[in-house]
Amino acid sequence: METPQTTPNSQIGYLKKENEQLKKEIELLKESSTDQQVSIEEKNQWIKTLYNELEKKNKELEKLDKLKSDFVASVSHGLRTPLAVTLEGLSIVLDSIPGPINEKQKNILLTARQNLEQLNQVIGDLLDISQIEAGQLDLRLGFVNVIKLFQNFINSYQPIAISKDIKLSIQISQDSLYLYIDRDKIIKVIKNLLDNALKFTKKGGSIHVAMHMRKNDVLFTFTDTGIGIAKEDMPRLFNKFQQLARLEGVGLQGSGLGLTISKAVIELHGGEIWAESQLGKGTSFYFTLPTYDTVKATFENQFDSILKGALFIGKPVSFILLYLNSFGSQPTGNDETIVMHTMNTMISILNNIASHPEDKVFIYNMNSIYVILPETNKMDSMRLIGRIKDAIKRRKFVFEKKEIKTDFKYGLAVFPLDANDRAGLIKVAQENITRRKDILLVDDDNQIIQYFEGMLTKMGFGVRSAYDGEQCLKLVEQHPPDLIILDIIMPQMNGFEVYGRLQRNPKTTYIPVVMLTEHDVDLKDAELIGLDVSSVMHKQDGFDKLLGIVKSFL
Amino acid sequence: MSSKILIIDDELDIVSMVKMRLEANNYTVISAFNGLEGLEKVKNEKPDLIILDIMMPKMDGFTFVQELKKNSEGKKIPIIILSVKDKMQDIFKMEGVQDYVIKPFVAEMLLERIRKYIR
Known part of the structure; x- marks a missing residue:
């Protein structure tokens, strides 16, 4: 085998090749046992040895991943902090806090702030793309009412649309729809598509946003009557740094990365994004996001394979069930919003405490959070529960300026000690919550x-x-x-x-x-x-x- | 009487910005530039x-919280951490911290957090 070279990318390439090699060896071995007379026991031993090799390589890959994310983090900090300080300084002066300013000063500073905000955008995009390419983009998932999200967007974009004499409309069929998504990142996607639509649609045109419920996902469409995209440009649409035909008066703004990032975000969510267009007539952008039930089914599959893998290598898996006791089992109306908010806050706390890359945290129904901790025994998971209790004890949960009382109950079940499948673990954990101590x-x-x-x-x-x-x-x-x-x-x-x-x-x-x-x-x-x-x-x-x-x- | 906030950060720019913002919102603000100074200010100014x-020289945030907790009065003061994204896991291992804001932050976010814990 070749010796690895020193650049991170080629080291990763090398390690990935090793992984492939080891996987192939495992496959070959499995095949050959039907031909040869080697005992099952020996085969299993050999497979276990190879598995351990894979484990070691994975750990090395993890280390390289950390190097990459450290790099992105430090560059990010160096770029963002001076920019943030400058923006804040400008805002403070514009708010007349150190003293009043005259009209001329105000206009100059407003322009300066606008440009800095643009710069912030571009830097944000560049950092996003480097995170995506390093495979470092993590989704912070939670329940989001996408109907409300879209309505807020349309409302905030109306003034601009009106000023450009563009008709902006939305068609939705229900009051609320909760999807399990990364709110901030999907907001970026919607903003990207709306900004593009506004940029490339002339006066008198229209932009229409619609939502269609499908079997396993939801389809979102953004249709405009803008200048459209030429057929030759369509294949490169989502590539990096693509900036197409300029409309008179529209300068070359932005980073050219918006669609690339949007594509990566949607695909990370398990959805698809594409476009259709006719030059001179208009463009339609489409993207899908899985329904909560689809995401839940994926999570259940992941849970099952984690247990399968753990059985094979003989390590325990801890399952923690967090049950929100403060509201009924079917909260409605305002309570529903409060519950969602509480659960989303809880998830972000848990993501920082159960922070091993293999750990899984998932909101399961309105009042339960499932936490899966591979390779964790009972004692360590009890300690983790202690830390979770500690973290929320001091923290105030606030929603719309009112403090929310949170009462979480904790159930623990360990595989294979307490049960040997998903349903069994959930049952034991639930019993642990309700039974008398x-x-x-x-x-x-x-x-x-x-x-x-x-x-x-x-x-x-x-x-x-x-x-x-x-x-x-x-x-x-x-x-x-x-x-x-x-x-x-x-x-x-x-x-x-x-x-x-x-x-x-x-x-x-x-x-x-x-x-x-x-x-x-x-x-x-x-x-x-x-x-x-x-x-x-x-x-x-x-x-x-x-x-x-x-x-x-x- | 307005509430008194102590900000401990070694980045002078950030301290002066935050001070201006908070004072404009009727808080009294005092500052320190490292953990040691911070402990002094807590003792004298309450x-x-x-x-x-x-991340500060001489005494970092983690050590500061540990030292502060040894004092029965100091223990009770709510703490909001200013942090960078990748220190989050360490912060959650700390005891005695109420909340956090990730740098670089928007002033409104910090104000919102503050209002949760004091008037």
Whole structure:
């Protein structure tokens, strides 16, 4: 095999070739077992070895990807920041904040700002295209009411259309249609198509936007009576830096990248974009976006193949179900908008916490979010849930200036431990949300047990109790609790020892433990064994504090 | 009495722009240019909200938040982070941060975030 060269693109080419090679070898091997007498076991071993090689190559590819995105990010920052500072400075002066300005100054500054905004656009386009070519464009998906989106667009473009004596109309058949898309990027696409239509349509012309519901997708059409596109130019329409026939008075604005970017964005969403035109008569642009149900079906397929792959290589997959409890199961009207907004906000938080490229986050119906974490075991996913809870605890969810109360419930199921297919995992996770949580109290002092048991039962928890370490471990063995409240000072086996044993057993290591103490000095010992100090509590602190800690774990 | 905002960022241009904008919106603004200075200002001026940059010399944003949390008064002050897009994951690992704005930002976005946490 050739040695890789040093430029990133050829390294990627080399690694991709290696990937192809390895894939072919796996295929060949599969074929040859019908011809030869090699045992299935040996074949599987060999396939596993090749798979591990593939894994390694993938990791190298990931590293190169990161290099590329670091490059785009730093160039982006260097270009955008000075521009943003300049634009903001201009806006501040135009708003008369440092003092009043006269008409002449205002006009000069307005022109300057307009040009800077154009520059911002072009830089934005160039950065977008370099991200797209680096394969780095990520979609931030969420529910968007596209009807409202289009209506807002048409409304904001009417003044310009009227000033150019162009009739701008829209035809829609319903009040709302929610699609699962990247709002900001689709906005760019619509803006691009409308800007083009306006640019190439003369006075007295018209632009018509329409929407057609189809079986698996929605078709959007932008039809204008503009100058049209020549047949020879059509094949190059979506190529980079194409800027076609100029209309009198229209300068060569823009980057020539608008349609290229629009095409990439639509195709990333799983849609198609194309155009039809007649020179002198007009142009129609079409694009499709999948319906939510189509996207959901794709997600379910991805879920299934992740499980299949995990089964093959013997790694666990964690499935977290987030359930929004604050609204009914079929919110309508304004509530529906608030729910969408809450879910979209939640998704962007989750995308930053479940940030491994293989992790999948998906809004499943109006009130559930599914999170799939490949190669993650129960303990790590419980920690992740802790971080999610933490992130939304401090964050305010605000919609139209009003604060929204969010009450999310968390269910966890791990493959293959808890279930061995998609439906099973979802069922277990759902059960984990609704079922009563089971707490194990361990203390040699009967009064403490009585006191806490009574209080916890009243709060709706199931409570079992043990008076020493031995009994505790026995009860855990019988049926693992959701949480253990563990006294430190006990005869024979003290709390730290019990904790140690629980930690070392892979079947119980993920169970959260709250330690009860009467002395300060135990805090230091707790730190020594790596216990999070927030889960150590003084008995005197009282029930409320205990309840707080318990709730944060469950 | 207007709310007091402390902005901690080593980019002087950004600080002066944001200061002008916020003062025009009736906030009192004080500034610091790194984490160390920031901690001093928190102690002496007791701001109602902190706007914090991550990448700074002497003491960066992450360290600043850690140090701030050690103080029982400091812990309570809401913090909005100014960040670049690719530091987002690190920010979500931080505790004690309420919200964030990605640079380069539009003034209106920052104002909107601020209004969520103070008057």
